[in-house]
Amino acid sequence: xxxxxxxxxxxxxxxxxxxxxxxxxxxxxxxxxxxxxxxxxxxxxxxxxxxxxxxxxxxxxxxxxxxxxxxxxxxxxxxxxxxxxxxxxxxxxxxxxxxxxxxxxxxxxxxxxxxxxxxxxxxxxxxxxxxxxxxxxxxxxxxxxxxxxxxxxxxxxxxxxxxxxxxxxxxxxxxxxxxxxxxxxxxxxxxxxxxxxxxxxxxxxxxxxxxxxxxxxxxxxxxxxxxxxxxxxxxxxxxxxxxxxxxxxxxxxxx
Amino acid sequence: xxxxxxxxxxxxxxxxxxxxxxxxxxxxxxxxxxxxxxxxxxxxxxxxxxxxxxxxxxxxxxxxxxxxxxxxxxxxxxxxxxxxxxxxxxxxxxxxxxxxxxxxxxxxxxxxxxxxxxxxxxxxxxxxxxxxxxxxxxxxxxxxxxxxxxxxxxxxxxxxxxx
Numbered sequence: 001x002x003x004x005x006x007x008x009x010x011x012x013x014x015x016x017x018x019x020x021x022x023x024x025x026x027x028x029x030x031x032x033x034x035x036x037x038x039x040x041x042x043x044x045x046x047x048x049x050x051x052x053x054x055x056x057x058x059x060x061x062x063x064x065x066x067x068x069x070x071x072x073x074x075x076x077x078x079x080x081x082x083x084x085x086x087x088x089x090x091x092x093x094x095x096x097x098x099x100x101x102x103x104x105x106x107x108x109x110x111x112x113x114x115x116x117x118x119x120x121x122x123x124x125x126x127x128x129x130x131x132x133x134x135x136x137x138x139x140x141x142x143x144x145x146x147x148x149x150x151x152x153x154x155x156x157x158x159x160x161x162x163x164x165x166x167x168x169x170x171x172x173x174x175x176x177x178x179x180x181x182x183x184x185x186x187x188x189x190x191x192x193x194x195x196x197x198x199x200x201x202x203x204x205x206x207x208x209x210x211x212x213x214x215x216x217x218x219x220x221x222x223x224x225x226x227x228x229x230x231x232x233x234x235x236x237x238x239x240x241x242x243x244x245x246x247x248x249x250x251x252x253x254x255x
Numbered sequence: 256x257x258x259x260x261x262x263x264x265x266x267x268x269x270x271x272x273x274x275x276x277x278x279x280x281x282x283x284x285x286x287x288x289x290x291x292x293x294x295x296x297x298x299x300x301x302x303x304x305x306x307x308x309x310x311x312x313x314x315x316x317x318x319x320x321x322x323x324x325x326x327x328x329x330x331x332x333x334x335x336x337x338x339x340x341x342x343x344x345x346x347x348x349x350x351x352x353x354x355x356x357x358x359x360x361x362x363x364x365x366x367x368x369x370x371x372x373x374x375x376x377x378x379x380x381x382x383x384x385x386x387x388x389x390x391x392x393x394x395x396x397x398x399x400x401x402x403x404x405x406x407x408x409x410x411x412x413x414x415x416x417x418x
Binding site for chain 1: 308312313314315316317318319337338339365366367368369371372374375376378379
Protein backbone atom coordinates (compact mmCIF):
# COMPACT_ATOMS: atom_id res chain seq x y z
CA UNK A 1 0.00 0.00 0.00
CA UNK A 2 1.64 3.16 -1.22
CA UNK A 3 0.19 5.35 1.51
CA UNK A 4 1.63 3.12 4.15
CA UNK A 5 4.90 3.27 2.29
CA UNK A 6 5.33 6.95 3.02
CA UNK A 7 4.64 6.42 6.67
CA UNK A 8 7.09 3.55 6.51
CA UNK A 9 9.70 5.85 5.04
CA UNK A 10 8.87 8.50 7.57
CA UNK A 11 9.04 6.14 10.48
CA UNK A 12 12.00 4.19 9.17
CA UNK A 13 14.21 5.29 11.98
CA UNK A 14 14.37 1.76 13.33
CA UNK A 15 13.12 0.26 16.53
CA UNK A 16 16.21 -1.53 17.64
CA UNK A 17 17.99 0.02 20.54
CA UNK A 18 19.78 -2.96 21.85
CA UNK A 19 23.32 -1.83 22.18
CA UNK A 20 25.08 1.46 21.89
CA UNK A 21 28.05 3.37 23.02
CA UNK A 22 30.80 1.68 24.97
CA UNK A 23 31.79 1.20 28.55
CA UNK A 24 29.74 2.29 31.57
CA UNK A 25 28.06 5.19 29.81
CA UNK A 26 27.08 2.91 26.96
CA UNK A 27 25.65 0.29 29.31
CA UNK A 28 23.70 2.95 31.23
CA UNK A 29 22.26 4.38 28.06
CA UNK A 30 21.51 0.88 26.81
CA UNK A 31 19.63 0.07 30.02
CA UNK A 32 17.68 3.27 29.79
CA UNK A 33 16.83 2.57 26.18
CA UNK A 34 15.53 -0.91 27.10
CA UNK A 35 13.34 0.68 29.76
CA UNK A 36 11.92 3.05 27.18
CA UNK A 37 11.35 0.20 24.73
CA UNK A 38 9.45 -1.77 27.37
CA UNK A 39 7.24 1.20 28.08
CA UNK A 40 6.15 1.71 24.49
CA UNK A 41 2.49 0.73 24.59
CA UNK A 42 1.09 -1.47 21.85
CA UNK A 43 -1.06 0.61 19.56
CA UNK A 44 -4.70 0.23 20.48
CA UNK A 45 -6.83 2.38 18.23
CA UNK A 46 -9.70 1.98 20.68
CA UNK A 47 -7.87 4.10 23.25
CA UNK A 48 -8.83 7.18 21.29
CA UNK A 49 -11.66 8.81 23.25
CA UNK A 50 -13.90 11.27 21.33
CA UNK A 51 -15.56 12.53 24.54
CA UNK A 52 -12.21 13.29 26.12
CA UNK A 53 -11.08 15.08 22.95
CA UNK A 54 -14.28 17.11 22.82
CA UNK A 55 -14.00 18.17 26.44
CA UNK A 56 -10.40 19.25 25.96
CA UNK A 57 -11.12 21.39 22.89
CA UNK A 58 -11.81 24.59 24.91
CA UNK A 59 -8.40 24.27 26.59
CA UNK A 60 -6.71 23.80 23.22
CA UNK A 61 -8.72 26.64 21.76
CA UNK A 62 -7.62 29.03 24.52
CA UNK A 63 -3.98 28.11 24.02
CA UNK A 64 -4.14 28.20 20.24
CA UNK A 65 -6.13 31.44 20.03
CA UNK A 66 -4.56 33.51 22.80
CA UNK A 67 -0.95 32.38 22.89
CA UNK A 68 -0.22 31.24 19.34
CA UNK A 69 -2.92 33.12 17.38
CA UNK A 70 -3.15 29.95 15.34
CA UNK A 71 -4.45 29.87 11.82
CA UNK A 72 -5.10 26.74 9.78
CA UNK A 73 -5.78 27.14 6.09
CA UNK A 74 -6.97 24.72 3.45
CA UNK A 75 -8.86 22.25 5.63
CA UNK A 76 -11.28 21.95 2.70
CA UNK A 77 -8.44 20.23 0.80
CA UNK A 78 -8.58 17.27 3.15
CA UNK A 79 -10.92 14.53 1.86
CA UNK A 80 -14.16 14.54 3.86
CA UNK A 81 -14.01 10.84 4.70
CA UNK A 82 -11.94 7.71 4.34
CA UNK A 83 -8.29 7.02 5.04
CA UNK A 84 -5.93 9.91 4.50
CA UNK A 85 -2.27 10.34 5.36
CA UNK A 86 -1.42 13.86 6.48
CA UNK A 87 2.30 14.55 6.12
CA UNK A 88 3.59 17.64 7.85
CA UNK A 89 6.40 19.15 9.84
CA UNK A 90 6.40 20.44 13.37
CA UNK A 91 8.55 22.87 15.25
CA UNK A 92 9.01 23.52 18.92
CA UNK A 93 10.85 20.41 20.11
CA UNK A 94 8.81 18.12 22.32
CA UNK A 95 6.10 20.72 22.90
CA UNK A 96 4.78 20.56 19.30
CA UNK A 97 2.44 23.53 19.65
CA UNK A 98 1.69 23.34 15.93
CA UNK A 99 0.16 19.91 16.52
CA UNK A 100 -2.15 21.43 19.13
CA UNK A 101 -3.23 24.11 16.65
CA UNK A 102 -3.74 21.61 13.83
CA UNK A 103 -5.56 18.92 15.83
CA UNK A 104 -7.89 21.58 17.26
CA UNK A 105 -8.68 22.84 13.76
CA UNK A 106 -9.11 19.29 12.43
CA UNK A 107 -11.49 18.24 15.18
CA UNK A 108 -13.60 21.38 15.12
CA UNK A 109 -13.82 21.21 11.33
CA UNK A 110 -14.54 17.50 10.86
CA UNK A 111 -15.89 16.68 14.32
CA UNK A 112 -14.38 14.52 17.05
CA UNK A 113 -16.29 11.55 15.64
CA UNK A 114 -13.91 11.29 12.68
CA UNK A 115 -11.11 8.84 13.53
CA UNK A 116 -7.83 10.72 13.57
CA UNK A 117 -4.50 9.39 14.80
CA UNK A 118 -1.08 10.96 15.17
CA UNK A 119 2.21 9.11 14.97
CA UNK A 120 4.63 10.12 17.71
CA UNK A 121 8.13 9.29 18.71
CA UNK A 122 8.58 6.31 21.02
CA UNK A 123 9.88 8.59 23.77
CA UNK A 124 6.67 10.61 23.70
CA UNK A 125 4.31 7.64 24.02
CA UNK A 126 6.53 6.06 26.68
CA UNK A 127 6.29 8.92 29.16
CA UNK A 128 3.66 7.99 31.79
CA UNK A 129 2.86 11.70 32.23
CA UNK A 130 1.89 11.87 28.56
CA UNK A 131 -0.41 8.86 28.59
CA UNK A 132 -3.36 11.20 27.99
CA UNK A 133 -2.07 11.65 24.45
CA UNK A 134 -3.30 8.15 23.64
CA UNK A 135 -6.84 9.38 24.27
CA UNK A 136 -6.20 11.94 21.55
CA UNK A 137 -5.28 9.11 19.17
CA UNK A 138 -1.50 9.38 19.47
CA UNK A 139 0.26 6.10 18.70
CA UNK A 140 3.93 5.12 18.41
CA UNK A 141 5.35 5.78 14.94
CA UNK A 142 5.75 2.49 13.15
CA UNK A 143 4.72 1.06 9.77
CA UNK A 144 2.43 -1.43 11.54
CA UNK A 145 0.55 1.27 13.44
CA UNK A 146 0.26 3.38 10.30
CA UNK A 147 -1.20 0.48 8.36
CA UNK A 148 -3.58 -0.33 11.18
CA UNK A 149 -4.94 3.22 11.33
CA UNK A 150 -5.27 3.63 7.58
CA UNK A 151 -6.92 0.26 7.15
CA UNK A 152 -9.43 1.37 9.78
CA UNK A 153 -10.32 4.29 7.50
CA UNK A 154 -8.76 6.91 9.75
CA UNK A 155 -6.90 10.13 9.06
CA UNK A 156 -3.28 9.76 10.12
CA UNK A 157 -0.81 12.54 10.85
CA UNK A 158 2.91 11.94 10.48
CA UNK A 159 5.90 14.23 10.85
CA UNK A 160 8.81 12.73 8.96
CA UNK A 161 12.34 14.03 9.07
CA UNK A 162 15.33 14.56 11.29
CA UNK A 163 18.34 13.79 9.17
CA UNK A 164 21.15 15.79 10.76
CA UNK A 165 22.67 13.28 13.02
CA UNK A 166 26.29 14.06 13.79
CA UNK A 167 25.94 14.80 17.54
CA UNK A 168 23.19 12.26 18.11
CA UNK A 169 25.20 9.63 16.27
CA UNK A 170 28.35 10.54 18.17
CA UNK A 171 26.55 9.89 21.45
CA UNK A 172 24.91 6.72 20.17
CA UNK A 173 21.45 8.26 20.67
CA UNK A 174 20.33 7.47 17.16
CA UNK A 175 20.61 3.73 17.83
CA UNK A 176 19.43 3.83 21.42
CA UNK A 177 16.43 6.13 21.31
CA UNK A 178 15.84 6.66 17.57
CA UNK A 179 17.03 10.23 18.13
CA UNK A 180 18.65 11.38 14.92
CA UNK A 181 19.10 14.89 16.20
CA UNK A 182 20.03 16.16 19.63
CA UNK A 183 18.72 19.70 19.55
CA UNK A 184 20.44 22.32 21.69
CA UNK A 185 18.50 25.52 22.03
CA UNK A 186 17.90 28.58 24.16
CA UNK A 187 14.51 28.14 25.81
CA UNK A 188 12.49 29.20 28.82
CA UNK A 189 12.84 28.43 31.67
CA UNK A 190 16.10 26.49 31.28
CA UNK A 191 18.31 28.83 29.30
CA UNK A 192 20.40 26.31 27.41
CA UNK A 193 18.08 23.41 26.68
CA UNK A 194 19.69 20.13 25.65
CA UNK A 195 17.40 17.64 23.98
CA UNK A 196 14.21 19.29 25.26
CA UNK A 197 13.56 16.19 27.37
CA UNK A 198 11.77 18.24 30.04
CA UNK A 199 9.95 20.45 27.60
CA UNK A 200 10.02 24.24 27.69
CA UNK A 201 7.72 27.24 27.59
CA UNK A 202 7.11 28.02 23.93
CA UNK A 203 7.37 31.64 22.85
CA UNK A 204 4.11 33.24 21.69
CA UNK A 205 4.89 32.86 18.01
CA UNK A 206 2.01 33.02 15.57
CA UNK A 207 1.44 29.58 14.10
CA UNK A 208 0.09 29.22 10.58
CA UNK A 209 -0.58 25.78 9.13
CA UNK A 210 -1.67 25.16 5.57
CA UNK A 211 -3.20 21.94 4.28
CA UNK A 212 -2.28 21.48 0.63
CA UNK A 213 -4.34 19.76 -2.07
CA UNK A 214 -4.35 15.96 -1.75
CA UNK A 215 -1.89 13.81 -3.68
CA UNK A 216 -3.33 10.68 -5.25
CA UNK A 217 -0.20 8.55 -5.43
CA UNK A 218 -1.36 6.11 -8.10
CA UNK A 219 -2.85 8.84 -10.24
CA UNK A 220 0.27 10.98 -10.12
CA UNK A 221 3.03 8.38 -9.83
CA UNK A 222 1.56 5.26 -11.45
CA UNK A 223 0.43 1.91 -10.09
CA UNK A 224 3.83 1.14 -8.55
CA UNK A 225 5.01 4.51 -7.18
CA UNK A 226 8.71 4.98 -6.53
CA UNK A 227 8.66 5.83 -2.83
CA UNK A 228 11.85 7.89 -2.96
CA UNK A 229 10.38 9.95 -5.78
CA UNK A 230 7.14 10.44 -3.83
CA UNK A 231 9.07 11.35 -0.70
CA UNK A 232 11.13 13.97 -2.56
CA UNK A 233 7.98 15.37 -4.17
CA UNK A 234 6.19 15.72 -0.82
CA UNK A 235 9.25 17.30 0.80
CA UNK A 236 9.58 19.78 -2.06
CA UNK A 237 5.92 20.80 -1.82
CA UNK A 238 6.22 21.25 1.92
CA UNK A 239 9.40 23.29 1.65
CA UNK A 240 7.90 25.58 -1.01
CA UNK A 241 4.86 26.19 1.18
CA UNK A 242 6.97 26.75 4.28
CA UNK A 243 9.05 29.30 2.38
CA UNK A 244 5.88 31.11 1.29
CA UNK A 245 4.47 31.09 4.82
CA UNK A 246 7.78 32.29 6.25
CA UNK A 247 7.77 35.18 3.75
CA UNK A 248 4.46 36.36 5.24
CA UNK A 249 5.99 36.93 8.65
CA UNK A 250 6.72 40.50 9.58
CA UNK A 251 7.95 40.40 13.17
CA UNK A 252 10.62 38.19 14.70
CA UNK A 253 9.21 35.59 17.11
CA UNK A 254 5.70 37.08 17.18
CA UNK A 255 5.20 36.51 13.45
CA UNK B 256 -22.83 31.23 27.39
CA UNK B 257 -25.67 33.12 25.75
CA UNK B 258 -25.22 36.06 23.43
CA UNK B 259 -27.65 37.89 21.20
CA UNK B 260 -28.30 40.83 18.93
CA UNK B 261 -31.46 42.63 17.84
CA UNK B 262 -32.45 45.14 15.19
CA UNK B 263 -35.50 46.78 13.60
CA UNK B 264 -35.89 46.13 9.89
CA UNK B 265 -38.04 48.28 7.62
CA UNK B 266 -39.79 45.34 6.01
CA UNK B 267 -42.60 42.95 6.96
CA UNK B 268 -41.76 39.65 8.72
CA UNK B 269 -42.43 37.72 5.50
CA UNK B 270 -39.51 39.46 3.79
CA UNK B 271 -37.16 38.70 6.67
CA UNK B 272 -38.41 35.12 6.89
CA UNK B 273 -37.62 34.64 3.21
CA UNK B 274 -33.97 35.23 3.99
CA UNK B 275 -33.54 33.38 7.27
CA UNK B 276 -35.45 30.27 6.21
CA UNK B 277 -33.38 29.85 3.05
CA UNK B 278 -30.12 27.94 3.72
CA UNK B 279 -28.59 29.28 0.52
CA UNK B 280 -28.74 32.84 1.87
CA UNK B 281 -26.84 32.30 5.13
CA UNK B 282 -23.34 32.79 3.73
CA UNK B 283 -24.50 36.16 2.38
CA UNK B 284 -25.43 37.71 5.68
CA UNK B 285 -24.18 35.57 8.59
CA UNK B 286 -20.91 37.11 9.77
CA UNK B 287 -17.99 34.74 10.36
CA UNK B 288 -19.82 31.81 8.82
CA UNK B 289 -17.66 29.58 6.65
CA UNK B 290 -20.20 26.78 6.03
CA UNK B 291 -23.96 26.38 6.11
CA UNK B 292 -24.57 23.26 4.05
CA UNK B 293 -27.70 21.17 3.78
CA UNK B 294 -27.13 17.65 5.10
CA UNK B 295 -29.63 15.08 3.84
CA UNK B 296 -32.60 15.46 1.52
CA UNK B 297 -34.56 18.06 3.45
CA UNK B 298 -33.37 21.61 2.78
CA UNK B 299 -35.95 23.55 4.81
CA UNK B 300 -38.48 23.13 7.58
CA UNK B 301 -38.65 21.31 10.86
CA UNK B 302 -36.01 18.59 11.04
CA UNK B 303 -33.77 20.02 8.30
CA UNK B 304 -30.11 19.52 9.08
CA UNK B 305 -27.15 21.68 8.22
CA UNK B 306 -23.42 21.55 8.72
CA UNK B 307 -22.44 24.96 10.00
CA UNK B 308 -19.04 26.35 10.89
CA UNK B 309 -18.20 29.79 12.17
CA UNK B 310 -14.71 31.19 12.65
CA UNK B 311 -13.95 32.11 16.24
CA UNK B 312 -10.33 32.61 17.22
CA UNK B 313 -8.10 29.83 15.93
CA UNK B 314 -10.80 27.46 14.84
CA UNK B 315 -13.91 27.05 12.75
CA UNK B 316 -16.39 25.82 15.32
CA UNK B 317 -19.88 24.46 14.93
CA UNK B 318 -21.00 21.08 13.71
CA UNK B 319 -24.19 19.39 12.62
CA UNK B 320 -27.34 21.25 13.62
CA UNK B 321 -31.05 20.48 13.27
CA UNK B 322 -34.01 22.83 13.05
CA UNK B 323 -36.28 22.22 16.04
CA UNK B 324 -38.71 25.11 15.55
CA UNK B 325 -40.02 26.41 12.27
CA UNK B 326 -42.94 28.70 13.04
CA UNK B 327 -43.35 30.67 9.80
CA UNK B 328 -42.54 34.36 10.04
CA UNK B 329 -42.11 34.14 13.82
CA UNK B 330 -39.55 31.67 15.17
CA UNK B 331 -36.77 29.55 13.76
CA UNK B 332 -34.60 27.61 16.20
CA UNK B 333 -31.89 24.99 15.95
CA UNK B 334 -29.90 22.78 18.23
CA UNK B 335 -26.62 20.95 17.75
CA UNK B 336 -26.51 17.26 16.93
CA UNK B 337 -22.71 16.94 16.87
CA UNK B 338 -19.85 19.35 17.53
CA UNK B 339 -20.06 22.31 19.85
CA UNK B 340 -23.19 22.38 22.05
CA UNK B 341 -25.31 25.18 20.70
CA UNK B 342 -28.85 26.48 20.42
CA UNK B 343 -29.71 29.27 18.08
CA UNK B 344 -32.93 31.18 17.60
CA UNK B 345 -34.35 33.79 15.28
CA UNK B 346 -37.36 35.70 16.69
CA UNK B 347 -39.36 37.89 14.36
CA UNK B 348 -42.09 40.18 15.66
CA UNK B 349 -44.21 42.43 13.49
CA UNK B 350 -44.14 46.14 14.32
CA UNK B 351 -46.39 48.95 13.02
CA UNK B 352 -45.67 50.48 9.61
CA UNK B 353 -44.54 47.18 8.04
CA UNK B 354 -41.51 46.92 10.26
CA UNK B 355 -40.07 43.85 11.97
CA UNK B 356 -38.19 43.44 15.20
CA UNK B 357 -35.53 40.77 14.64
CA UNK B 358 -33.65 39.05 17.41
CA UNK B 359 -30.87 36.48 17.01
CA UNK B 360 -29.78 34.44 20.02
CA UNK B 361 -27.03 31.90 20.33
CA UNK B 362 -26.08 29.89 23.38
CA UNK B 363 -23.01 27.70 23.18
CA UNK B 364 -20.54 25.70 25.23
CA UNK B 365 -18.96 22.30 25.67
CA UNK B 366 -20.59 20.19 28.35
CA UNK B 367 -18.05 18.61 30.69
CA UNK B 368 -15.22 20.95 29.71
CA UNK B 369 -14.94 22.35 33.26
CA UNK B 370 -13.07 25.51 34.12
CA UNK B 371 -11.37 25.82 30.74
CA UNK B 372 -14.74 25.44 29.04
CA UNK B 373 -16.18 28.22 31.20
CA UNK B 374 -13.19 30.42 30.43
CA UNK B 375 -13.21 29.70 26.70
CA UNK B 376 -16.90 30.60 26.48
CA UNK B 377 -16.21 33.99 28.03
CA UNK B 378 -13.10 34.68 25.98
CA UNK B 379 -15.02 33.82 22.80
CA UNK B 380 -18.09 35.88 23.76
CA UNK B 381 -16.97 39.28 22.37
CA UNK B 382 -16.14 37.71 19.00
CA UNK B 383 -19.41 35.78 18.83
CA UNK B 384 -21.38 38.83 19.96
CA UNK B 385 -19.72 40.93 17.24
CA UNK B 386 -20.56 38.25 14.64
CA UNK B 387 -24.23 38.32 15.69
CA UNK B 388 -24.33 42.11 15.68
CA UNK B 389 -22.91 42.24 12.16
CA UNK B 390 -25.24 39.45 11.09
CA UNK B 391 -28.42 41.33 11.99
CA UNK B 392 -26.99 44.50 10.42
CA UNK B 393 -26.17 42.66 7.20
CA UNK B 394 -29.56 40.96 7.24
CA UNK B 395 -31.25 44.37 7.62
CA UNK B 396 -29.27 45.75 4.69
CA UNK B 397 -30.07 42.79 2.45
CA UNK B 398 -33.78 42.67 3.30
CA UNK B 399 -34.25 46.43 2.91
CA UNK B 400 -32.30 46.49 -0.37
CA UNK B 401 -34.42 43.62 -1.67
CA UNK B 402 -37.59 45.46 -0.62
CA UNK B 403 -36.37 48.61 -2.33
CA UNK B 404 -35.49 46.67 -5.50
CA UNK B 405 -38.95 45.09 -5.57
CA UNK B 406 -40.71 48.43 -5.05
CA UNK B 407 -38.70 49.96 -7.88
CA UNK B 408 -39.50 47.02 -10.15
CA UNK B 409 -43.21 47.31 -9.27
CA UNK B 410 -43.21 51.06 -10.01
CA UNK B 411 -41.47 50.47 -13.32
CA UNK B 412 -43.98 47.78 -14.21
CA UNK B 413 -46.87 50.10 -13.25
CA UNK B 414 -45.46 52.93 -15.41
CA UNK B 415 -44.99 50.55 -18.32
CA UNK B 416 -48.59 49.34 -17.88
CA UNK B 417 -49.94 52.93 -17.79
CA UNK B 418 -48.04 53.86 -20.92
